[in-house]
Amino acid sequence: MKKWVMAFALAMISSAASAGDWRFVSIGDDFAAGIDFSRRTRTGDIARAWVINSGTTKFQLFLAEFDCRQSSMTVLTSATYDNLGNVIGQSSARGAPVYSVPDTVGDNTLRAACDNKPNWLAGLNETYDRARDFHDATGRVLFK
Secondary structure (H helix, E strand, C coil), X not given: CHHHHHHHHHHHHHHHHHHCCEEEEEECCCCEEEEEEEEEEEECCEEEEEEEEECCCEEEEEEEEEECCCCEEEEEEEEEEECXXXXXXXXXXXXXXXXXXXXXXXXXXXXXXXXXXXXCCCCHHHHHHHHCCXXXXXXXXXXX
């Protein structure tokens, strides 16, 4: 299952790209994260951006507020979709701030939103090692 995540997640981020400037920012064990840089804003130490977390069976879009000085993220609104694009959950309740743990998907996402650029080198070796494990349906390695 884990081997399909990268291909599926990148496809979901790519399909969202037609509606904005979605860019890959990090990958976890079972999902990838991206930010729509066309809708990212920053006032002082506070950045806001739409984020996508895309896995194999569902994906989540959410508007997040990033406190760049405090290294925290607060989800303002979110929607979760199945892999066919059907809404399976949503919330407009402001979440509690979550503080960034260094060298995680959340940390890479926060840094990308605060710096207004994807952190292509953030976790690159780990991302490459994981990507090498992804295969297509025929067993062919997708990334070398």
